[in-house]
Amino acid sequence: MPLATRLRAAIVCLLCFFGLPFLTPAATPPDAPTVILIQNATILTVSHGTIEHGSILIKDGKIAEVGASIRAPKDAQVVDAAGQFVIPGIIDCHSHIAVDGSVNEGSVSVSSMVNIADVLNPDDIDIYRDLAGGVTVANVLHGSANSIGGQTVVIKLRWGQPASKLPFEGAVPGIKFALGENPKRSNFSIPGSNQRYPTTRMGVEETIRTAFVEARDYKKTWDDYDKKVAAGDKNAIPPRRDLRLDPLVEVLEGKRYVHAHCYREDEILMLLRVAKEFGFKVRTLQHVLEGYKVADEIAAAGTGASTFSDWWAYKVEAYDAIPYNAALMTRRGVLVSINSDDAEEATHLNQEAAKSMKYGGLTHDEALKLVTLNPAIQLGIDKRVGSIDVGKDADLVIYNHDPLSAYAVVQQTLIDGRVYFDRKRDISERDAREKEKKALMEKEKKAEEKKPGAAGEGGKKPSAKPDEKKPEEKKPEDKPKPPQADAVSGGAL
Amino acid sequence: MKSAQMAFRFATIAAALCSFCLGASAQSQPPSTYALTHAKIFTLVGSPIEDGTLIIRDGKIAAVGATVEVPAGAQVIDAKGLQIYPGLFDPITQMGLSEISAVNATVDSTETGAYNPDVIAATAVSPSSEHIPVTRASGITEVLTVPDSGGFDSGGTRGVIGGQASAIHLSGWTINDMLIKKSVAMVISWPEIQTRTFDFATFSRKEKPFAEAKQDYEKQVNELTDYLDRARHYAQAMGHGGPADFQRDLKLEALAPVVRGQLPVLVFADRARDIRNAVEFCDKQKLKMILAGGEEAYKVKDLLRSKGIPVILRPTLSLPPEEDDAYDRLLSQPAELAAAGVRIAFGSFDNSFARRLGQQAANAVAYGLPYDEALKAVTLYPAEIFGVADQVGTLETGKIANIIVTNGDPLEITTEVKFLFIKGQRTSLDNRHQRLYEKYFNRPKATATN
Numbered sequence: 005m006p007l008a009t010r011l012r013a014a015i016v017c018l019l020c021f022f023g024l025p026f027l028t029p030a031a032t033p034p035d036a037p038t039v040i041l042i043q044n045a046t047i048l049t050v051s052h053g054t055i056e057h058g059s060i061l062i063k064d065g066k067i068a069e070v071g072a073s074i075r076a077p078k079d080a081q082v083v084d085a086a087g088q089f090v091i092p093g094i095i096d097c098h099s100h101i102a103v104d105g106s107v108n109e110g111s112v113s114v115s116s117m118v119n120i121a122d123v124l125n126p127d128d129i130d131i132y133r134d135l136a137g138g139v140t141v142a143n144v145l146h147g148s149a150n151s152i153g154g155q156t157v158v159i160k161l162r163w164g165q166p167a168s169k170l171p172f173e174g175a176v177p178g179i180k181f182a183l184g185e186n187p188k189r190s191n192f193s194i195p196g197s198n199q200r201y202p203t204t205r206m207g208v209e210e211t212i213r214t215a216f217v218e219a220r221d222y223k224k225t226w227d228d229y230d231k232k233v234a235a236g237d238k239n240a241i242p243p244r245r246d247l248r249l250d251p252l253v254e255v256l257e258g259k260r261y262v263h264a265h266c267y268r269e270d271e272i273l274m275l276l277r278v279a280k281e282f283g284f285k286v287r288t289l290q291h292v293l294e295g296y297k298v299a300d301e302i303a304a305a306g307t308g309a310s311t312f313s314d315w316w317a318y319k320v321e322a323y324d325a326i327p328y329n330a331a332l333m334t335r336r337g338v339l340v341s342i343n344s345d346d347a348e349e350a351t352h353l354n355q356e357a358a359k360s361m362k363y364g365g366l367t368h369d370e371a372l373k374l375v376t377l378n379p380a381i382q383l384g385i386d387k388r389v390g391s392i393d394v395g396k397d398a399d400l401v402i403y404n405h406d407p408l409s410a411y412a413v414v415q416q417t418l419i420d421g422r423v424y425f426d427r428k429r430d431i432s433e434r435d436a437r438e439k440e441k442k443a444l445m446e447k448e449k450k451a452e453e454k455k456p457g458a459a460g461e462g463g464k465k466p467s468a469k470p471d472e473k474k475p476e477e478k479k480p481e482d483k484p485k486p487p488q489a490d491a492v493s494g495g496a497l
Numbered sequence: 498m499k500s501a502q503m504a505f506r507f508a509t510i511a512a513a514l515c516s517f518c519l520g521a522s523a524q525s526q527p528p529s530t531y532a533l534t535h536a537k538i539f540t541l542v543g544s545p546i547e548d549g550t551l552i553i554r555d556g557k558i559a560a561v562g563a564t565v566e567v568p569a570g571a572q573v574i575d576a577k578g579l580q581i582y583p584g585l586f587d588p589i590t591q592m593g594l595s596e597i598s599a600v601n602a603t604v605d606s607t608e609t610g611a612y613n614p615d616v617i618a619a620t621a622v623s624p625s626s627e628h629i630p631v632t633r634a635s636g637i638t639e640v641l642t643v644p645d646s647g648g649f650d651s652g653g654t655r656g657v658i659g660g661q662a663s664a665i666h667l668s669g670w671t672i673n674d675m676l677i678k679k680s681v682a683m684v685i686s687w688p689e690i691q692t693r694t695f696d697f698a699t700f701s702r703k704e705k706p707f708a709e710a711k712q713d714y715e716k717q718v719n720e721l722t723d724y725l726d727r728a729r730h731y732a733q734a735m736g737h738g739g740p741a742d743f744q745r746d747l748k749l750e751a752l753a754p755v756v757r758g759q760l761p762v763l764v765f766a767d768r769a770r771d772i773r774n775a776v777e778f779c780d781k782q783k784l785k786m787i788l789a790g791g792e793e794a795y796k797v798k799d800l801l802r803s804k805g806i807p808v809i810l811r812p813t814l815s816l817p818p819e820e821d822d823a824y825d826r827l828l829s830q831p832a833e834l835a836a837a838g839v840r841i842a843f844g845s846f847d848n849s850f851a852r853r854l855g856q857q858a859a860n861a862v863a864y865g866l867p868y869d870e871a872l873k874a875v876t877l878y879p880a881e882i883f884g885v886a887d888q889v890g891t892l893e894t895g896k897i898a899n900i901i902v903t904n905g906d907p908l909e910i911t912t913e914v915k916f917l918f919i920k921g922q923r924t925s926l927d928n929r930h931q932r933l934y935e936k937y938f939n940r941p942k943a944t945a946t947n
Contacts, residue, residue, distance in 0.1 A: 129820045129821075130816075132824065133816065133824045136824045136825070185599075190599075191599045296933075296934075296937050297937055297940075298943075299937075300940075300942055300943035301943055304943075314852065314853070315849065315850075316631075316849050316930075317596065317597055317598070317627070317628065317848065317849040318597070318598050318599060318849060319597060319598070319599035319600070320597055320599065320600060322597075323597055323627075324933060326929075326930040326933050326934055327930060328930065328931075328933075328934040328938075332934065332937060332938060347816060348814065348815060348816045351814075351816075351824075352814060352860070355856065355860075355910055358910045358911055359910055359911075361911050362910065362911045362912075362913060363930075363934075364934070405863075408910075408911070409909060409910065409911075410855075410856050410859035410860055410863065410908065410909055410910050411859055411862060411863045411909070412863065413863050413864065430823070430824070434823055437821070441821060
């Protein structure tokens with residue numbers, strides 16, 4: 005058991021003695037003053053250029069004014085950001101943070117009935133870590149084990165708030181699709197277990213088509229019923245609800261976005277064909293590492309692309325992945341974002357976006373859009389976030405350098421005009437947290453010693469240094485490593 | 498857009514011409530003398546030379562300075578506005594040993610069994626690996642290719658003694674051209690006390706009581722001790738010529754330079770307890786230890802300093818090992834270790850992320866590591882740590898000319914490598930990624946869609 009898990013258990017035991025501990029940073033941010041003025045900053049608005057020595061006025065969580073010089077209102081808290089850079093909060097279009105337990109319902113290849121919103125864990129430390137990397141919004145998805153995965157949710161990284169406060173209000177819900185090696189389970193054979201249909205890219209297409217044929221028929225039964233009711237038929241019997249098909253009907257009606265994990269050009273074209281057949285749009289192709297090969301086709305379909313910066317060669321379908329992907333697709337008219345798929349990668353999406361300037365020659369503004377405005381448009385939340393414009397949510401990141409540099413460090417991250425991450429504060433609280441941790445461990449040790457029979461089997465816990473967690477390797481989205489038991493279905497993120 | 502396209506076309510033509518020249522001169526020897534002029538030269542010994550010249554002759558650096566004469570017959574490259582550095586050195590990769598990590602047939606990085614001191618990375622390096630030119634284009638000119646060193650393909654169990662790491666240039670027709678030094682370190686994966694294991698037979702997780710896990714750990718350490726003792730006896734026997742019927746044991750023979758203190762051990766350990774145990778063990782066994790991984794090295798920095806043990810750090814861009822660690826724990830660790838006097842170098846521990854080596858170092862600078870230290874930690878320090886600093890790591894007369902010419906700071910993400918020399922030869926920056934870029938950049942606009 006990792007130290008952290010043990011500690012959490014200890015905390016639960018000891019809460020009554022100690023009150024609320026703050027082992028992990030700042031559980032509840034203080035209520036923000038309703039008026040904040042950020043001054044003297046280099047403001048990268050993303051939508052309308054850069055303002056040197058500019059100011060941003062925040063009122064009630066929204067951006068009230070942006071400009072070269074704004075007079076501070078009487079009641080405003082003034083933040084002097086001289087020499088610093090402000091950008092809109094980073095939006096991660098592909099994340100698995102804040103998910104409690106496994107990300108895959110791996111038993112069936114069409115698992116549209118499950119919803120990630122049901123398993124949001126607001127205590128996941130990765131929320132805070134990504135916040136410290138400037139991320140304010142994340143599209144939280146299931147894994148890619150299934151041709152049609154589960155329902156997705158867009159969240160704001162409101163660290164310290166309950167799960168109910170994480171979802172982005174009014175954001176269009178989504179659903180995860182997956183194509184290629186993962187749904188066909190190429191890299192995840194479990195000894196002794198039966199193979200699951202599909203095992204080919206041909207079968208993946210048919211799995212999706214079959215599901216949509218069903219969804220169409222199902223929708224028709226409801227449409228017929230609704231017509232009868234509208235015509236005043238009081239004896240009409242409603243069709244039986246099908247929780248698996250409901251979300252697919254929403255896809256057909258354009259009320260739910262499809263975010264499709266894919267790699268190879270052939271499977272990309274396959275999905276665009278299937279979407280056309282059934283009359284829905286694919287909102288985003290996720291990862292889409294060979295998107296550059298069929299960029300015209302993706303652009304013509306009006307589909308967005310959310311890719312990695314420079315991951316490659318971890319499996320066959322990633323062997324033609326190139327770091328020029330984002331730039332090539334952008335130049336062919338595709339709306340492109342760069343995503344993380346990984347809690348660590350998310351902490352430096354600004355740096356990952358910068359790589360598109362080196363590989364393919366995007367401009368500074370275009371590169372920054374890959375992690376701000378473009379994913380906002382892809383997720384249908386660009387009226388609220390994605391750029392620094394009057395009326396938008398005050399989701400902002402303050403850096404000490406140009407954010408498209410490896411030397412830039414996040415100083416503050418704001419969501420809805422509230423400071424959710426403050427580097428200075430984080431550092432100043434470390435000693436106190438360390439002290440509190442030690443005290444808790446002491447207390448736990450004593451409690452263990454007092455317990456009758458504690459010396460017996462299993463009772464002796466090395467509390468000072470419990471058994472070690474194997475350090476996590478960097479995980480590309482579905483690295484076929486030996487899964488932990490809770491990810492036996494394949495760990496396919 | 499237009500200018501970028503034009504520049505690109507020009508580059509394509511230039512590349513074509515170049516390959517033509519190379520083709521034409523295939524039978525004759527390539528030029529052996531180069532003069533790089535008017536560059537800002539970062540030799541990493543002393544302060545940078547503002548408007549300097551560097552001469553390459555017969556694979557070596559022949560001269561470097563502000564007032565160096567260009568020799569007759571030298572191919573001159575005007576590097577005005579550009580900067581010259583020693584090529585970067587990535588001290589932990591599986592270069593040439595692993596191509597596509599999910600495909601077993603392309604992976605030769607980890608031998609089966611717990612004790613493989615006799616296997617040598619250089620044996621299985623594929624000079625045609627696509628990773629080599631891709632990595633090279635990011636300014637890395639030499640690497641250690643390390644058996645049993647993790648990476649994306651590290652799934653499954655690892656051995657105790659994994660084999661010998663080789664230092665190689667990232668260019669060459671055969672491994673013979675590529676070798677800097679065939680054997681630079683013996684890889685040891687320090688046994689951990691594992692209470693949680695994964696059983697592949699049943700595909701399920703197994704929990705072990707701590708006491709039992711500790712027993713397993715001690716058994717492994719005893720085995721290792723025993724193995725080294727045998728190697729020591731064997732080395733002694735070898736030294737004395739041995740009896741006439743001396744029976745060769747290749748594994749023990751391979752360990753002879755280790756127990757004699759001639760070949761360092763590269764010990765993989767991350768947690769403080771494991772590092773402490775490993776240091777104590779190597780001390781007792783009189784092994785020359787280099788630590789690899791070191792996620793919690795900061796907890797034992799004084800020990801590492803006092804024993805003079807250098808650390809090849811895991812990527813700084815990694816999440817902290819514990820939930821309650823500071824969010825920037827691994828970003829600020831390099832600065833903390835350097836300040837404490839521990840010698841550090843950065844490693845990729847992987848092939849496909851090797852080109853992030855500079856980015857890893859730059860991020861450490863952002864969190865407090867002095868810039869000069871960061872630059873040396875990807876050039877000179879790995880060369881020193883693995884005993885090849887007489888050949889590479891700085892720009893000094895007599896060293897092998899592994900050199901990069903850039904348009905800026907080689908650690909910064911957006912910096913481009915303009916020229917690259919390995920063993921004094923101008924080496925192509927062409928690679929799989931750039932070729933695919935070119936091909937699809939030029940794809941005619943698709944007319945018919947689905």
